[in-house]
Amino acid sequence: MTDRQRRLALGLAAMTLFAAAAAGPAAAQSNWPDRPIKVILPFPPGGPSDIVMRLAAEKMQAALKQPIVIENRPGAGGNLGTAEVARAAPDGHTWLWGTDTLVTVNPHVYKQLGFKVEDLQPVTIGTSFSQTLVCHPATGVKGVKDLVDKARAGKLSYASGGAGVPGHLSMELFLHMAGIDMTHVPYKGPAPATQDVIGGQVPCGLLAGPTVLPHVRAGKLVALAVSGAQRSPTLPDVPTIAETGVAGLAGYRADFALAMYAPKATPEAIVTRMRQVFVEALKSPDVVDKLKAGDQVVVGSASADAARTLAADSQKWGEVARRIKLGLD
Numbered sequence: 618m619t620d621r622q623r624r625l626a627l628g629l630a631a632m633t634l635f636a637a638a639a640a641g642p643a644a645a646q647s648n649w650p651d652r653p654i655k656v657i658l659p660f661p662p663g664g665p666s667d668i669v670m671r672l673a674a675e676k677m678q679a680a681l682k683q684p685i686v687i688e689n690r691p692g693a694g695g696n697l698g699t700a701e702v703a704r705a706a707p708d709g710h711t712w713l714w715g716t717d718t719l720v721t722v723n724p725h726v727y728k729q730l731g732f733k734v735e736d737l738q739p740v741t742i743g744t745s746f747s748q749t750l751v752c753h754p755a756t757g758v759k760g761v762k763d764l765v766d767k768a769r770a771g772k773l774s775y776a777s778g779g780a781g782v783p784g785h786l787s788m789e790l791f792l793h794m795a796g797i798d799m800t801h802v803p804y805k806g807p808a809p810a811t812q813d814v815i816g817g818q819v820p821c822g823l824l825a826g827p828t829v830l831p832h833v834r835a836g837k838l839v840a841l842a843v844s845g846a847q848r849s850p851t852l853p854d855v856p857t858i859a860e861t862g863v864a865g866l867a868g869y870r871a872d873f874a875l876a877m878y879a880p881k882a883t884p885e886a887i888v889t890r891m892r893q894v895f896v897e898a899l900k901s902p903d904v905v906d907k908l909k910a911g912d913q914v915v916v917g918s919a920s921a922d923a924a925r926t927l928a929a930d931s932q933k934w935g936e937v938a939r940r941i942k943l944g945l946d
Contacts, residue, residue: 649709649887653684656712659698659719661691665827665913666875669744669899670714672907676898694781694945695719696731703732705880709887713737713878718783720878721931725938726781726945739923740877741892743899744913747845747872748784749852750791751829751838752821753814761842761861764821765795774800776814776822778807781945786937787844787871788823791858793940794865814838826851826912844871850909874916876923892920 656674658666667689674685690698699719705711713719720734752758758767767773777784780803792799802819804810807828814822815837822829826849832838833852842858843849859869877895879888896917898904905915918926937943 649890650681650683652710653686654681654710654712655686655688656714657698657702658687658689659691659695659713659715660689662689665746665825665911666715668911669875669908669913672904673743673895673898676901676904677894680894680897693731694723694727696723696727699723699737699878700731702878702880703736707880707882707884709879709883709891711880712740712891714743715875715878716783717742717874717876717927717930718781718934720927722781722786722934722938724931725935726943728944728946736881737878738881738883738888738920739927740879740888740920741896742874742876742916742918742923742926743895744908745845745872745874745916746913747826747843747847747849747857748787748823749826749829749833749843749849749855750788750821750823750841750858751811751814751833752841753817754836754839755817756820756839758821758841759839761858761863761866764841765797765863768795768797768799772800773821774802774819776802776804776810776819776824778810778824779803779805781938781943783844783871783873784810784823784825786934789941790871790933790937791823791844791866791869793937794869795863796865811838830912844869846870846872847914849912850914851912874926875913876927888920 656670658670660666670687674687678685690701695715699713702711702713724730724734758764775788777788785801807825810822811824811828813819815832829838830851833840840852840855842856842861844858848857858866899915899917908915
């Protein structure tokens with residue numbers, strides 16, 4: 618284990634300890650919140666994290682009796698906004714909402730991270746989502762076994778939304794477990810990647826479900842499988858990769874999540890109250906239905922469970938990143 622891996626493991630262990638402390642029942646401090654609550658999203662507006670938080674914010678404001686101010690701070694794969702929260706005062710008025718990859722992938726691949734994992738504590742895993750494996754109809758590939766056989770017979774490529782994104786890492790795990798090779802073609806986001814698969818420039822892709830769904834329904838793409846442990850709520854007839862029975866892929870799982878984090882040392886009572894209000898908002902029937910339509914499944918985990926899941930996923934994706942020698946500036 619390298620020094621960097623050892624520091625990361627210690628950081629994730631510290632996150633778990635902080636989350637365990639925050640998991641116990643406690644009444645929120647009587648003076649919190651005493652001003653607007655800022656939630657930093659380290660990605661541009663309009664993405665999954667932005668949509669989910671804006672759906673929940675109205676209900677949270679009613680419960681907390683303070684405005685929820687959503688601030689998008691994109692940059693460096695989410696590292697800029699994450700670093701801002703890691704440096705924030707632990708008084709319960711600054712929170713981070715974003716993908717789990719902020720702490721499970723970025724620390725393994727970015728040379729300059731800008732924050733320490735141990736300076737954040739997980740509050741909850743709010744929702745989970747997976748990726749959808751699709752191919753152009755002209756490939757003749759109708760299932761995962763077809764894809765594996767075709768990749769063994771000749772050179773194939775696949776598209777993703779960029780180096781280090783969920784689709785890239787999920788596909789590299791798939792290739793490793795299946796014992797095949799495909800050339801990675803990264804794009805700046807899932808939308809342009811999807812367009813090139815539709816256009817036939819790249820035969821296949823492992824991409825965000827909501828991005829490819831309309832094209833699957835229109836017959837422009839063939840959905841082979843989804844990456845998660847459960848089938849997608851928007852594609853219930855499409856199997857998970859593990860369900861396909863293809864040799865080497867038993868136990869395959871590539872779930873991703875949106876999670877809330879707080880600065881380290883945010884008081885237990887405040888973390889507990891924030892988690893309660895946020896999860897209640899996510900579990901409102903109208904919010905659940907809207908999230909399902911966007912391929913998001915509500916989780917609402919306890920803080921300690923979130924920390925354990927994030928630590929396990931960090932280990933898994935760290936191994937993938939090291940195997941493919943992935944490094945980003």
